[in-house]
Amino acid sequence: MEVIVLRQLAEKRDLVHYASFIRVFEAAAREVGHTDLTVSDRQWDRWLSGRMKGLPHPRAREVLRHVFDRPATELFRLVDVLAPPCGDVASGLQDLPSEDRAKGLYELMMDAADRSREAAGDAELMLGGAAMEQLQDNVIQLARTFLQRPPTTIFPELTTVRDHIAARKSRTRKPAQLGELNFLSGVVTALLAEACIDLGEITMARHHARAAWSFAISIDHVPLAVHARGLMASSSYWAGRPREAVMAISRAEEHRPTGLAAARVQSIAARAWSHLGDTDETMRAIRAATEARAEDQGSDELQMIGGVFLWDEVRQRRCFSTALLQLLHQRGDDFETAAVRRFTGQVLTHTQQALDMAQALPTDERSQMVEATIRIEMATALVLLGDLPGARECLAVALRLPADMRSLPVLHRLVGMRTRLAAQTGRAARQLGDDVAAFVQGSTVKALPAGS
Known part of the structure; x- marks a missing residue:
């Protein structure tokens, strides 16, 4: 032998x-x-x-x-x-x-x-109470500061915490502790998926999201399972595969989410359907998200963690404006002038309300990245209305975003604006286009090598 x-x-x-x-x-x-x-x-x-x-x-x-x-x-x-x-x-x-x-x-x-x-x-075998509490505190702190920090700095911390959780699973046989460690593993891998989306590594994001879903299923944690399916949909959406995003949404709906979990799923669905140019399904999803938020009972454990897991009205309204702008990008030439103005007006309403709510948050809860994306969408709507001076003034704050926080979702939202500006002539359009091009070129995320 x-x-x-x-x-x-x-x-x-x-x-x-x-x-x-x-x-x-x-x-x-x-x-x-x-x-x-x-x-x-x-x-x-x-x-x-x-x-x-x-x-x-x-x-x-x-x-x-x-x-x-x-x-x-x-x-x-x-x-x-x-x-x-x-x-x-x-x-x-x-x-x-x-x-x-x-x-x-x-x-x-x-x-x-x-x-x-x-x-x-x-x-x-069991972990001491202090060890478990420290792991929980580490994970919650990462979740709550995620939107305020550059993805390039938070990603290494996430991998370290994930490895510590994995190593400690072998040090306990207590079912309650094993269940909690699986929950924390699911939360951390969901955060890794979010970070990969920010860094433009969509394939890796899907791997992490699927792992988060597996951890959730192992402990029958429906909110975490729904969140993970939503991440799969988001990663497909950002990768330009809206049909796959719609499929992931349908799988999320199999868990029968309610309240804010359902509101998040339907908000992502609105973005996916808008990429397919389906006006009816986009508007249906927006209505469903609004209704789900109104019916929320406030018992979702993920929402209580807060931070990136908190589906607040700021991010929901930003999702609505993203979906409506994408519809205008996909179907704008098919719409009558009145419809274009109506949709554009709705974008401005959603972005203004989202920005007001974002700026009203405590300083340590405000996110430069989130506010930048809202301003970009507001400025894009102003470009559609032909108000280039207003668009440039609105965009000025967003373009001061640090290079290492210019994530894929930030850069992607500039695509529609650049397309509209390229079709216009005049000094104001060229100047705004140059400002946007310089902002994109200076992004740390854009400078990362493929597969990094």
Whole structure:
């Protein structure tokens, strides 16, 4: 029989059990300067199995060498060990002399007792209350500050917290704690999806959103499952695949969301339908979102976390203005002048109300990115009405947004305006177009390499 050298050394030091190993591994990681490095229980099992292809990444190899004093090339080498003739311990004992058989049986009983003690300890494993509270506080803080921070700085923090949650799942057997850790995992992966959308990495956003949905389903958490489906729809929408967004919305509706969860789903649906140029479905979704908000009972756990999970009226009205502007972009030439002016007037109403509410929020809750997107949509409506001076004045504050906060949703909202400006002549149109072009060109997000 072949086993991996790593397993043999781990057995000698009583480190095969993950809870014992991870304490030693993380302490060694800190000693060699990798303070954020950890390993999941699944990864540890793969290492011990001997079925890995290749070697762990360099930082993990360095820590393993520090723990076992052997290079990774030796640790992950398979070696032969003696096995009982018939393939199991019991039948092997029968072939021994009576004295040795008794000794072997005693050792087997001792080993079985040791394993039972370990199993009993595993059953009682639980994280301390302080550790759980710290994880919860970290996740809530990230959610509540998400809209105020650049995606380039918050993304690394999210990955670190996600890894810490994953590592701690193996340290408890309490169902309530495991359920809470799965909930926190779902929240963090949903935040990773949001950050990927901001950074323009739509495919990665879908992977994170699907993971968030899986965590939600594992604990029957309907609001989180609905939120994750909404993220799948949003990522499809921003990727220019509105039919996929509509399909994701239909899957979200299978969870029968109510209140603000339903309002968010229908608001995203309005944007998706507007990209398909379907006026009737866009307006139906806007009405459904408005009705769902009016019926909200205020019991959604995600809404209580707040921050990016809080579907407030600011973001809902911004969704409405986004959908109406997209309809004008898709179908403007088909509409009569009166219809164009009516829709444009509605955009101005929604954006003005959204901006007033956004500016009324406490300073630490206001978001430069959110307010910039509202101003961009307001300015686009003014361009449609031919008020270029008014559009430039409205846009001036938005164009001061820092380079690392010019996210994909911010830049994407300028597409319609640039199209309209390109069709106009005159100095005012050219000047406004130059201002917008310089803003886009200076974006950190736009400068990120593909696949980064």
